[in-house]
Each structure stands twice: as structure tokens, then as C-alpha cells.
Amino acid sequence: MKTVKFIDLFAGIGGLRLGFEQALQSLGFTPDCLLSSEIDKEARQVYEANFSETPKGDIQTITSLPAHDILLAGFPCQSFSYAGKKAGFGDTRGTLFFEILRLIDSQKPKAFIFENVRGLVSHDQGKTLNTIRKKMQERGYSFDLFLLNSSNYGVPQNRVRAYMMGVFNQTPHFKLVSDLGAKDSHSYDSGQLSLFSVSKPPCKVRDILEDNPHQHYDCSAEFTTALQRFLEGDLEKLHGVRLIDYRGGNSIHSWELGLRGDCTSEEIDLMNRFITKRRNKVFGQHQDGKLLTQAQIASFYKNPNLGKLLASLVDKNYLQVIEDKYKPVAGNFSFEVYKFLDPDKISVTLVASDANRLGVYHRGRVRRITPREAARLQGFPDSFQLHPNETKAYRQLGNSVTIPVVKAIAQELLENLIPAAKI
Structure with a gap:
């Protein structure tokens, strides 16, 4: 059996490596990771537990790479993310891409796979991506980027990420096509697959739920009772609901649940109108709405007791x-819980900051999803060892890649590379 040597930079807990090794094994090749690198000590702990190898630390301390066939790198995404400051190469985390270039110059692999957030594509009007493309092409590599949604690859998660691939001194022809998938988790139809998706059976949240997780994950009795009261006992209505205080739509708000004190029907009506109307352009262009004076509120909420209602809501x-x-x-x-998943749809994107506050109503229980369920949303096998601290496990999983997506793109790369490069 032929061996493929690879390097795993910015390795995290090993998602890129796991998907890549699965692809190699599916094609009859033996993976051989020569070097891995990850600066976060908690991620290194999980990596070692699963791969019996402790990654090196800061990439800046690595002087050169051994001769290898393929380079994997999920380089830091914070500086390109919609959720971050989008400072790009003006951010030191963004400049870590140039550490990859430095190491590539020490030992050119035959091919590479990079992963990043979708915000990389549009950052700085495309200049950041153009810089990455140019730097790789200057070194003799082809450069292809695909925006792929995890929900098209057999996992029930609406997660779009940018995957970049290139081959040294070749012009590969990839069958992959960028596909953003469903607009959101609510509009996803599990009975329909994307035209560009791989041949995977449709999957929905119900498929990854544990049968009987520990009661530790149940929501508190107080919170559950408040939900039951608001929904008049029909907890099935929780499917797909957000809990958020500055948006309307399919949402439940703290004043409706009485989390800071019970509200009258008039107070609830006022708050619901307020969060909707404050977004009107007449009051300004701020995405989440403007601060409003009592006179402005009175323009859409006619009530002789408006002043008293506002004072009461301030007091509460x-x-x-x-x-x-x-x-x-x-x-x-x-x-x-900030979002209740619909068992018959797909999940919203798993993110590091609040993966621990995704919930589900399943088998009569109002609860948070478990770390294992979060891992399944990313396509990790149940044999994969998670961090023993569940808060850290949720965060690491939110930062990880989706294993079946990596496997699919790696297979595509390998099928192009192996016949020509004779690895």
C-alpha cells in the first residue's frame, strides 16, 4: 500500500487531518503525518488523545518542514470572519498566512488544502483573497476556492466555509462546484439535495440526537416552566425558535417569559412593537435599530399610559x-438556550462562542445539545475523544471543520494528483 506524507498546520483538534486520512484510506493509501502544529494547549491535548501525537506549538518557532506530499492548514479565521473585526492582513492573526508561505518555501509540497471562513472571499473587496491566490501562484501552484455547505455532505448543519486547493506545476480539473446550500436552517428541505452535492443521504438534526443523554443537559425547571406557560403547554412549538431580545420573527423574548419579572399584556405588546419598529428606516439605518425617544415610540404605540409602561419596563x-x-x-x-433546533431540519452554524447554548425539544425533554451531538454535527465519529471539560469541548467543536466535507475535497484532490504526481 502506497504512503502519502503530509503536514498538518494550525491543526486544532485534528479535523482536517481526520477528514484527509479518511480520504486516503478510502482510496487505498496509508497516511503518514510527519509534523503537526497547534498553538492552543487544550487543542493539543485532544489531538494527542486521538492521534497519539503531540503537535508542535507556535508555528513561528518551526524553522522548516520535512519533505512531504500535501500540506493541510486551517489558518486562523478570526481576522477574516464576519463576526470579527475583519482586519485581514492588517491583523497579526491574518499575517500568520505568511508563516505558511515561509514554510512552503522551505519545502514545497505537491499540493495543499487550506480552510477558512466564507468572509475571506469578500474581505477588503476581495483583496485579501487575491493576495493569497497570488502568493500561491507565484510559487507555482494552481489555486481553486470552493464555498461548500456542510449540509450537502451528510451532516445536518448549515455551515458554509471556504476551501482552497492547489497542485504544484499542474492545472487540475476539479468536479467540485461552490454551493452555499440553504439560505437558512428553516428553509432547508431534507427531502431535496443540492444539485452540486455529493451522493450522501439527506440528514436532519433528529439523526444525530442521543437517545437518553444525562439529565445534566436538561434546562432548568424555572426556564422550562416559563416556556410551557408562554407556549400554553405545546412545547413542540419550540422547534426552530430563537430566544433573542432585539429581533422579532420566530423568536421568544425575555419579557414574554417574565425572566426579569412578569409583564402585563400591554407591556409585552409594547416591547414587541418597539423591537420591530425601531428598525424602521425612518428612525435611522442601524441594523439592529435605533434608540428611540418616548415621542418616537408614541408614533407607533398609542396608549395614554405609555409613560407608566415605559417606566415599569425600565424598572424590570x-x-x-x-x-x-x-x-x-x-x-x-x-x-x-439561544436557539432550539428543529429535529426535522438542519442546525444553524455551530460556533465556538455559544455552541453550548443550542437546544432541542426531544422525547419530552427541553435541553441543550450535548458535546457528542455537537461533534456529530461536525461529522466526528463517536470514537473521537472530546475534551473532558465540556465547555472547552463545545468551543473546540465550534472552531473545527466538518469531517465529511474535508474527506470529499481531499478525495477530489487526490484523484487529480495521484495519477499525475505518482505519489
């Missing part, structure tokens, strides 16, 4: 006053 800490203007108190992180 649902509103705050800033220079005689009213603003909702952003209490979204006070919810035990």
Missing part, C-alpha cells in the same frame, strides 16, 4: 434609558 430591566432615549437591554446571553 427590560429597557434602559440613555440620554432620554430607550433601548432594549441585550440579555441574550442570559437565556439558557
Whole structure:
């Protein structure tokens, strides 16, 4: 059996490596990881538990790479992310890409696979991506980028990421096509596959749920009772619901649940109108709405007791006053769950900051998803050892890649590379 030598940079807990090794094994090749690198000590702990190898630390301490066939790198995404400051190469985390270039110059592999957030594509009007493409092409590599949604690869998660591949001194012809998948988790139809997806059976959240997880994951009795009261006992209505205090739509709010104090029907009506109307362009262009004066609120909420209602909502800490203007108190992180997954749809994107606050109503229980369920959303096998601290496990999984997507793109790369390169 032929051996393929590879390097795993910015390795995290080993998602890129796992997907890549699965691809190699499916094609009858033996994987041989010559070097791995990850600066986070908690991630290194999980990596070692699963691969019996401790990654090197800071990439900047690595002077050169051994001769290898393929380079894997999930280089830091924070500086390119929609959720971050989008500083790109102006951010030191962004410049770590140039550490990859430095090491490539020490030992050119036959091919590479990079992974990043989708925000990389549009960052700085495309200049950041053009820089990456140019630097790789200057070194003799082809450069292809695909935006792929995990939900098209057999896992029930609406996760779009950028995958870059290239081959040295070749012009490969990849069958992959960028496909963003469903607009959101609500519009996903598990009975329909994307035109560009691989041949995987459709998968929905129900397929990854554990039968009887520990009661530790159940929401508190107080929170559950508040939900039951608001939904008049029909907890099936939790499917797909967000818990958020500054958006309307399919959402439940803290004042409806009485989390900071019970509200009257008038107060609830006022708050629901307020968070919707404050987004109107007449009050400004801010995405999440403007602070409004009492006079502005009176323009859409006619009630002779408006002043008393506003004062009551301030006292209960649902509103705050800033220079005689009213603003909702952003209490979204006070919810035990910020989003209830619909078992018959796909999950929202798993992210590091709040993967531990995704919930589900399943088998009569209102609960958070477990770390193992989060791992399944990323396509990790149940044999994969997670961090023993569940808070860290959730965070690591939110930062990871989706294993079946990596396997699919790696197979595509290998099928192009192996016949020509004779690895």
C-alpha cells in the first residue's frame, strides 16, 4: 500500500487531518503525518488523545518542514470572519498566512488544502483573497476556492466555509462546484439535495440526537416552566425558535417569559412593537435599530399610559434609558438556550462562542445539545475523544471543520494528483 506524507498546520483538534486520512484510506493509501502544529494547549491535548501525537506549538518557532506530499492548514479565521473585526492582513492573526508561505518555501509540497471562513472571499473587496491566490501562484501552484455547505455532505448543519486547493506545476480539473446550500436552517428541505452535492443521504438534526443523554443537559425547571406557560403547554412549538431580545420573527423574548419579572399584556405588546419598529428606516439605518425617544415610540404605540409602561419596563430591566432615549437591554446571553433546533431540519452554524447554548425539544425533554451531538454535527465519529471539560469541548467543536466535507475535497484532490504526481 502506497504512503502519502503530509503536514498538518494550525491543526486544532485534528479535523482536517481526520477528514484527509479518511480520504486516503478510502482510496487505498496509508497516511503518514510527519509534523503537526497547534498553538492552543487544550487543542493539543485532544489531538494527542486521538492521534497519539503531540503537535508542535507556535508555528513561528518551526524553522522548516520535512519533505512531504500535501500540506493541510486551517489558518486562523478570526481576522477574516464576519463576526470579527475583519482586519485581514492588517491583523497579526491574518499575517500568520505568511508563516505558511515561509514554510512552503522551505519545502514545497505537491499540493495543499487550506480552510477558512466564507468572509475571506469578500474581505477588503476581495483583496485579501487575491493576495493569497497570488502568493500561491507565484510559487507555482494552481489555486481553486470552493464555498461548500456542510449540509450537502451528510451532516445536518448549515455551515458554509471556504476551501482552497492547489497542485504544484499542474492545472487540475476539479468536479467540485461552490454551493452555499440553504439560505437558512428553516428553509432547508431534507427531502431535496443540492444539485452540486455529493451522493450522501439527506440528514436532519433528529439523526444525530442521543437517545437518553444525562439529565445534566436538561434546562432548568424555572426556564422550562416559563416556556410551557408562554407556549400554553405545546412545547413542540419550540422547534426552530430563537430566544433573542432585539429581533422579532420566530423568536421568544425575555419579557414574554417574565425572566426579569412578569409583564402585563400591554407591556409585552409594547416591547414587541418597539423591537420591530425601531428598525424602521425612518428612525435611522442601524441594523439592529435605533434608540428611540418616548415621542418616537408614541408614533407607533398609542396608549395614554405609555409613560407608566415605559417606566415599569425600565424598572424590570427590560429597557434602559440613555440620554432620554430607550433601548432594549441585550440579555441574550442570559437565556439558557439561544436557539432550539428543529429535529426535522438542519442546525444553524455551530460556533465556538455559544455552541453550548443550542437546544432541542426531544422525547419530552427541553435541553441543550450535548458535546457528542455537537461533534456529530461536525461529522466526528463517536470514537473521537472530546475534551473532558465540556465547555472547552463545545468551543473546540465550534472552531473545527466538518469531517465529511474535508474527506470529499481531499478525495477530489487526490484523484487529480495521484495519477499525475505518482505519489
